[in-house]
Structure formats: C-alpha cells, structure tokens
Amino acid sequence: MRVSVVAGNWKMHGSVSFLEEFASDLAGALAHAGPNSGSVAPELLIFPAAPHLALARSMLPPEVAIGAQNIHAETQGAFTGELSAEMLDDMGIGWVLVGHSERRALFGETNADTAAKVQAAERAGVAAVLCVGETIDERRAGRAAEVVLAQLNAVLDVAGLGWLERGMVAYEPVWAIGTGETATPDQAQEMHGVIRQALAGRDADLASKVRLLYGGSVNPENAAELFGQVDIDGGLVGGAALVVEKFVAIARAVG
Ligand code: PEP
Numbered sequence: 001m002r003v004s005v006v007a008g009n010w011k012m013h014g015s016v017s018f019l020e021e022f023a024s025d026l027a028g029a030l031a032h033a034g035p036n037s038g039s040v041a042p043e044l045l046i047f048p049a050a051p052h053l054a055l056a057r058s059m060l061p062p063e064v065a066i067g068a069q070n071i072h073a074e075t076q077g078a079f080t081g082e083l084s085a086e087m088l089d090d091m092g093i094g095w096v097l098v099g100h101s102e103r104r105a106l107f108g109e110t111n112a113d114t115a116a117k118v119q120a121a122e123r124a125g126v127a128a129v130l131c132v133g134e135t136i137d138e139r140r141a142g143r144a145a146e147v148v149l150a151q152l153n154a155v156l157d158v159a160g161l162g163w164l165e166r167g168m169v170a171y172e173p174v175w176a177i178g179t180g181e182t183a184t185p186d187q188a189q190e191m192h193g194v195i196r197q198a199l200a201g202r203d204a205d206l207a208s209k210v211r212l213l214y215g216g217s218v219n220p221e222n223a224a225e226l227f228g229q230v231d232i233d234g235g236l237v238g239g240a241a242l243v244v245e246k247f248v249a250i251a252r253a254v255g
Contacts, residue, residue: 005234008241067095073116085124111154136175176216192231220249
C-alpha cells in the first residue's frame with residue numbers, strides 16, 4: 001500500500017507573518033482530527049520559497065516535511081544566488097522539487113539539468129520530487145505521453161532508479177498549472193499509468209511502490225476524484241496550498 005502525499009508548492013509567495021498564521025492554523029486543523037485521522041494518513045509536504053525554509057521547518061508542525069523548490073547540481077562554489085542539496089541536508093530540509101515546469105519554461109532548465117539535479121539530491125540524501133508534464137500544444141499534437149516519457153527517461157538514464165526509493169514523480173500538465181483548468185481524472189490516470197508502466201519496465205517492484213502525484217489546479221472540489229484514480233497517490237498543489245483550509249480539505253480528500 002502506497003502512503004498518499006499532499007504537497008504544497010508555495011512558489012514565490014509568503015512572508016514571515018503568512019508563515020506564522022499558516023503554521024498556527026495548520027497545527028490547529030491537524031489537532032482537530034486532521035487529515036491523519038483517516039484510515040490512510042497522507043504525508044504532508046510544503047515547499048516554501050528559499051528564504052523561508054528554516055522558518056518553515058521551525059514553525060510548521062513536525063509531521064509536515066519541508067522541501068526547497070530548486071537546487072543547483074553542484075555541491076558548492078561560485079554560483080551566486082544558488083543553493084545546493086548539501087546545504088538543504090545540513091539544514092534538515094529533506095526534500096526538493098526538480099524540473100517544475102516554471103523552471104523549465106522560465107529559466108531554461110533542460111532535461112539534462114533536471115537529471116543532474118536529481119543526482120545531486122540523491123548524493124546529498126535529499127529526496128527529489130521530479131515534475132514532468134506536457135504543454136497544451138504537445139497534448140493537442142498527441143504527444144503528451146512521448147514528452148512526459150522523454151522527461152522521465154532523461155532522468156532515469158542518467159540518475160538510475162535509486163533516488164526513487166524515497167523520491168516521487170509529479171505529473172503536472174503545464175496547461176493545468178495555475179490556470180484553473182484541471183486534467184480530467186481519466187486524463188490524469190492515463191498519464192500516471194504511462195509513467196508507472198515506464199518505471200515498471202525498469203523495475204516492477206519499485207514501480208509498484210513509487211508515489212506518483214498529480215499537479216495542476218487541484219482544489220478541495222476535484223481532489224477526491226483525482227486521488228481516487230488507481231495510479232494517483234496524491235497531489236502537488238500550488239495556489240490552493242496557500243490557504244490552510246483548502247490545503248487541509250485536499251489532504252482530507254485522500255482516500
Ligand atoms: C504547481 O505549482 O505545481 C501547481 C500545480 O500549481 P496550481 O495548483 O496552482 O495549478
């Protein structure tokens with residue numbers, strides 16, 4: 001049985017006062033028969049902006065894991081503005097997002113960069129959540145599976161499978177991120193099935209255990225149906241993760 005996960009990507013949002021309020025409200029919600037009260041307890045994970053990582057670790061309830069939204073592939077050096085996986089590990093930050101579509105589209109991150117970052121995370125003992133997903137043009141051209149598999153295989157060919165002992169893959173169709181347009185449960189399941197099958201082609205046992213997350217305008221209304229799909233083990237949530245009530249409602253939707 002795969003333990004479900006609900007992860008919040010705060011992107012470049014937040015402040016100290018936002019964190020204080022979010023932390024206090026989340027602690028209250030979890031104390032009141034929170035999402036962990038069901039038969040399946042979702043793991044909760046928050047990816048705050050880099051300056052808030054340490055604050056988030058100290059303020060958010062200890063059962064909430066913290067991750068960074070990006071890393072550099074090198075351990076240290078003259079890379080002004082960057083941070084390494086080793087620095088995260090040193091700070092007790094156990095997770096990192098790799099290859100988010102905004103990193104790919106806005107900052108020119110290639111599949112090769114993404115593979116190097118996954119390797120860097122594994123080297124430091126930090127678990128990676130690899131984001132993959134097609135654009136609307138790629139989907140309309142019937143290339144969704146091809147694009148997603150190219151993104152996945154580019155990492156697996158270089159980094160192997162070891163990072164997936166803890167790491168996860170998030171399927172995030174670019175056209176659904178921050179748009180309010182969600183993939184239908186069938187569309188999402190189809191792509192998750194493609195991803196799990198590709199993993200099974202390399203290691204069937206590992207593929208059956210890896211958590212695959214859906215991301216793209218998840219909200220409290222659509223979460224239960226998405227998370228009810230056989231290969232969807234939870235969600236990577238952007239906008240709705242900035243509102244405690246929505247984040248907790250989504251976590252409660254994990255069956
Ligand atoms: C994301 O940022 O990864 C995301 C899925 O955002 P949203 O939920 O706002 O679409």
